[in-house]
Amino acid sequence: MLIPLMLSHLLLDTEGKAHALQNDSSCGLWISDALDGSRVMSVSYNSCYVFEWDGNYFIIVGLEGTDAAEQKVLHEEKLFMCPADLPALDAPSSSVCSAVRSQDRLLCASLPISQGDCEVRGCCYDPRDKVKTCYYGNTVTAHCTPDGQFSIAVSRDVTLPPVILDSVHLASGRSAGCIPVVKNNAFVVYQFPLSACGTTFQVTGDQAIYENELVASRGVKTGSLGSVTRDSTLRLHVRCSYDISGTFVPLSVQVFTLPPLPAVSQPGPLSLELRVASDEQYSSYYTDSDYPIVKALRDPIYIEVRILQRTDPDLVLVLHHCWATPSINPHQQTQWPVLVNGCPYAGDNYQTQLVPLSTASGLLFPSHYQRFTLYTFTFVDSASQEVLSGLVYLHCSASVCHRSVQESCASTCPARARGKRSAEHTLKDSASRVSSKGPVVFLQNELRQVADVNDFRAAAASWALGFAAVAAGAVLGMVLVAAVLWWRK
Known part of the structure; x- marks a missing residue:
């Protein structure tokens, strides 16, 4: 954790007594200075200043100043929390082992x-x-x-969706000697000297600490109005600690995730309804109590838009455009098309799939429905390639057509002609506009394995269709609220 240099910092023990913030290896506390002027505090889980409660570890840092009477006053207290320490070098669980196919095994x-x-x-x-x-x-x-070697093996399934192993590399680059020593379809293994590949070194108390990072690059798809990615984000921070006397200190690894985000809704009266099916047969639908709906990047989401409270068999629901924005404003400049002129956006590498409907579908009025499958993604800043934080909203514009001899209300999407369609679309103002009464929530994908070991810190971030909160080395999640805009012909 980074602590700005301001006033005086101190630690509070479990009895509330204040202690100066300084090196105390006997109590598992090491203090060092960062290049930006901050102070870096490393605390062992069995430190005198750490207390455990409900499976988590806590430490209290105080900020002390002087009042007008030159008396010392505690201005502020900050509580830091870490998850319970789970040694990664313990014997792995049976599921961790059985999940590896025999042909994918690598010698440890x-x-x-x-x-x-x-x-x-x-x-x-x-x-x-x-x-x-x-x-x-x-x-x-x-x-x-x-x-004096780092040895790190990463499974492709440490994130969901699986990380692309070809994208994994040391943060310092891919120079000679800093590339994988072994790789197959399921694993990538790095081994390199502690003094190489951009490893940082510092002496803290009676320990020599070496640190490095493994990261995964993301493939970003850029359109005329925005950029998205469906690749997981992986960042592993590796720390090796040795006693200065030369005694080996075990490596530790830690992976953090964020809890699921709360659902967000946009209530309102509806003549159209957008809902999410729980399976590709559209046999059941998520209810209010099911939110948030947890999905990983690239997972399919089964979307349905339907006309409500109408029994005219000649009414035909026509979807014009569906698109995502990072805010509730459908006119926001940053957008990602999902449907363009009723057809899947051709510029997407995971194109939306239209679901054809007929009387065989079992629906009383099939023409009152439109269905499509959307594959989850997250917004990326087109310039910096950084993942954007915040909510993401899905919007659809639609109209109701009355089928007759002169008007079939039918439209087609030729397989190759779709690429010629423009990704630009304009919302039409109309007297009738409605929004979905319930949220569709795409939340963070989860790490398949979460490991912890003393003195090693690994943060692997995996991404879902969105994000609303950021924590150090953690996963970002995202909430997609679906809205439908309707105008009448």
Whole structure:
């Protein structure tokens, strides 16, 4: 954690007594100065200043100043919380091991090796496999070797959707000696000296600390009105600590996620309704109590727009445009098209899929419905390529057509002609405009494995269709509120 240099900082122990903020290795506290003038505080989980409650660890930092009478006064207190420490070098769970297919296994240690020695390294053991008896589990496995090497193995399934292994690299770049030593379809393994590949070094108390980062690049798709990505964001911060005397100190790894975001709704009277089906057969739909609907990047979302309270079989619902914006304003400049002139936006690498309807669908009035499948994404700043924070809203413009001999109300989307359609669209003002009465929420994807180990910090961020809060090294989530704009012909 970074603490600005201002006034005087102190720590409060579990009894509320104040202590100066200074190195105290006997109590598991190390203080160092950052390049920007801040102070970096490293605290072990068993520190004298740390207390545990409900599976989390807490530490209180105070800000002390002097009043007009030159008396010391506690101006402010800040509570910091970390999740419970879960040693990553413990034997992995059976699901972590069984999830790895035999053809994807990579050796974690050379043979022969006992089950105990294999599991101490945080790896999986299968005595039936005579070739790869000790192999990496479906998670992040990291070691600091006694001969001064980083060793980090990353599973593609550590994020959801799976991280693209070709995009994973050291934050310092891909220079010689800093590329994967082993890679297959499921894992990428890095091994490099502590003194190489942009590793930072500092001495804190009686410990030498080496730190590096693994990150994953994101593929960004840019349109005329906005940019999106469907790739997970991965950032692993690796810290190796050694006693200055030379005694090896175990590596620790920690992965943080954000809790799901609350639902957001936009109530209002409706003549049209937009709702989300729970399966591709549209056999059931999410209700108010089901929100937020949790989905990962690239996951399909089954959308339905329908006419309400009408029984005329000659009415035809026509969708014109559907698009997403990072605010409730449908006219916002930053947009991502979903449907353009009733057809999937051709500039998307995960094109929206229209669902044809007929009497065989079992609907009483099939022409009163429009269905399509949308694949979740998140907005990205076109200039900086950074993921944008905030809510994301889906808008659709529609009209109701009356079918007759002269008007079929039918439209087609030729497979290749769609690419010629413009992504630009203009909202028409009209006397009748309605919004969806319930929210459609696309929330963060989850890390499949969350691991913790003392003194190593790994933050892997995975993305879903949106985001509303940011925490250090954590996942961003997003809420998509669906709105329908309706005008009459």
